[in-house]
Amino acid sequence: MNKKYWILALLSLLSVITFLDRNAISIAGVRITQELGLSESQFGWILTAFALSYGLLEIPMGLWGDRFGEKRVIIRIVFWWSLFTALTGLVTGFASLFIVRFLFGAGEAGAYPNTAISIRKWFPITERGRAQSFIWMASRIGGAIAPFIVVPMQMHFGWRITFYFLGAIGVVWVLVWWLLYPSNASSNVPQEKTETPSWRLHLADRNFWFLLIMYYCYACGVFFFISWLPKYLQNGRGIGEGELAYSASLPFLLAAFGCWLGGFVSDWLVTKIGINWGRKIVPVVGLSLSGLVMLIALFTKDNSVAIVFIALGLAFMDVTAPVAWAVATDIGGKSSGAITGAMNTAGLLGGTAASLGIGYLVAWKGNYDLPVIILAVQLLIGALFAGLLRVSHAKE
Numbered sequence: 001m002n003k004k005y006w007i008l009a010l011l012s013l014l015s016v017i018t019f020l021d022r023n024a025i026s027i028a029g030v031r032i033t034q035e036l037g038l039s040e041s042q043f044g045w046i047l048t049a050f051a052l053s054y055g056l057l058e059i060p061m062g063l064w065g066d067r068f069g070e071k072r073v074i075i076r077i078v079f080w081w082s083l084f085t086a087l088t089g090l091v092t093g094f095a096s097l098f099i100v101r102f103l104f105g106a107g108e109a110g111a112y113p114n115t116a117i118s119i120r121k122w123f124p125i126t127e128r129g130r131a132q133s134f135i136w137m138a139s140r141i142g143g144a145i146a147p148f149i150v151v152p153m154q155m156h157f158g159w160r161i162t163f164y165f166l167g168a169i170g171v172v173w174v175l176v177w178w179l180l181y182p183s184n185a186s187s188n189v190p191q192e193k194t195e196t197p198s199w200r201l202h203l204a205d206r207n208f209w210f211l212l213i214m215y216y217c218y219a220c221g222v223f224f225f226i227s228w229l230p231k232y233l234q235n236g237r238g239i240g241e242g243e244l245a246y247s248a249s250l251p252f253l254l255a256a257f258g259c260w261l262g263g264f265v266s267d268w269l270v271t272k273i274g275i276n277w278g279r280k281i282v283p284v285v286g287l288s289l290s291g292l293v294m295l296i297a298l299f300t301k302d303n304s305v306a307i308v309f310i311a312l313g314l315a316f317m318d319v320t321a322p323v324a325w326a327v328a329t330d331i332g333g334k335s336s337g338a339i340t341g342a343m344n345t346a347g348l349l350g351g352t353a354a355s356l357g358i359g360y361l362v363a364w365k366g367n368y369d370l371p372v373i374i375l376a377v378q379l380l381i382g383a384l385f386a387g388l389l390r391v392s393h394a395k396e
Contacts, residue, residue: 003182004122008131010177011115012138014078017173018111019142019226019252020149021085021166022050025101027150027230027248028159032097035159040231042094044359047227049098051355053105055348061110062117062341070114070121070337071181077114078174081107086167089160113341116329126267128329129279132322133263140259140318143226143252208339210385211327212346214283217382218320219347221290221375223354225251225314228371236368237303247307254315262286262319266326276390279327283386286319291379298372317379320386327389350378 025032025046033043065073084104091097115135123131153162224232233239233247262282270278290313297309328340358371 007118007122007181008134010180011118012134014074014111014115014173014177015135015138016142016145017078017170018108019139020146021081021104021170022108022226023143023146024085024150024162024166025050025088026227027147028154028162029231030234031154031159036091036093036097038094038097039363041359041363043231044356046094046097046101047223047355047359048352049102050105050108051223051227051348051351053102054109055345055352057106057109058113058341058345058348059338060341062113062337062339064337065110065114065117066337069183070117071177071183073110074114074181075174075178077107077110078170078177081111082167082170082174083107084167085170086164089163110337110341112325112344113337116325116340117337120329125330126270129263129267129270129322129326131263132325132329133260136259136263136318136321136325137256139321140252140256140314144249144256146252147230147246147248205331207390208331208342210389211324211331211343214287214320214382214385214389215324215343216346216350217378217385218283218287218317218324219350220354220378221294221317221382222314222347223351224358224371224375225255227351227355228358228368229310232368233307237306239303250307251311251314254311255318258286258315258318259321263322263326265319266323279323280386280389282323283320284383286316287379287383287386290314290316291376291383294372294376294379298369298376320382 029043032038033040038046061073061077081104084100084107087100088097088104091100112135116132119128119131119135149166150159150162153159153165229251230248239247266279266282268278269281272278293309293316294313297306297313300306300309324343325340328343331339354375357374358368361371361374362368
């Protein structure tokens with residue numbers, strides 16, 4: 001098999017582990033809040049701790065990868081976050097949990113920007129949408145299998161043991177990456193021969209800002225699923241813990257297909273109608289449909305039907321992920337780590353707002369209706385800004 005596909009497989013496995021570790025806290029959320037005596041708003045701060053540190057360090061960690069190479073940086077990233085995944089099992093209250101999850105987020109920062117650096121080095125521009133589709137499909141598979149790992153383990157061994165186990169998985173991946181990934185990564189893919197535009201030029205480019213706003217809106221919706229879906233299903237819709245694994249995994253299973261579809265359709269459209277509409281039509285349609293089905297789910301009384309609409313909401317939403325990362329890599333060129341980091345920082349601002357805001361809105365209103373309505377409106381706004389993008393060929 002071509003070396004680039006082995007690398008893509010390793011990065012995809014990393015993406016599975018990334019979301020497996022992220023989603024574990026929300027799946028175990030009911031047990032954690034009960035044992036530690038946390039309120040809904042306090043749990044919102046716990047979720048925000050991850051998003052805050054993750055967002056603050058995305059650009060620095062992307063710059064670090066641009067300068068020192070993605071192999072070394074990813075080793076440090078994954079080992080750090082795996083350590084604090086395991087340490088989650090030792091917390092004793094709100095303060096210690098907040099600190100550990102803040103440091104966990106600091107560890108995960110830079111994982112996807114450095115993945116983007118590797119994708120840029122090993123895949124030509126016409127294949128990057130598809131390569132990113134596998135990365136993001138894998139992340140949703142991680143989210144889908146998380147309930148099937150976390151729920152049985154916490155029911156039989158307690159939630160703390162679950163985090164020790166997840167931390168160990170990450171350490172094993174680090175060893176494999178260290179042994180198999182080339183120290184001086186290079187391929188036969190032609191690389192950029194022009195100077196990378198300065199930050200001043202990026203900041204003056206309206207497309208850069210449209211991309212950030214679109215991704216902010218998209219990430220607000222995604223973080224509802226990552227951070228609050230299990231609690232929404234249990235406390236908002238009355239679904240029992242025994243049914244949680246299936247109910248919480250379906251959205252991520254459909255989202256995995258959405259991620260795959262988005263990247264492949266976008267690359268195909270680029271060859272048919274050009275890079276501008278070939279890239280942006282996918283998030284325009286996807287985010288619009290996502291906002292609509294989330295509203296339908298809100299007003300659907302039957303839980304079985306509602307869960308299907310909720311799952312479709314994430315699936316339509318996630319066609320955006322690989323396309324956004326392909327566009328950011330295209331814009332960034334040799335600074336793709338920094339530019340994708342900037343885009344993901346915008347997304348983490350949305351994640352912070354969603355993680356914290358939902359907790360306070362639920363505590364204030366006593367239900368999830370208003371948060372879901374706000375998220376649906378933001379997705380429609382994201383579709384608007386995706387339509388305003390003007391995507392052009394990268395300078396390769």
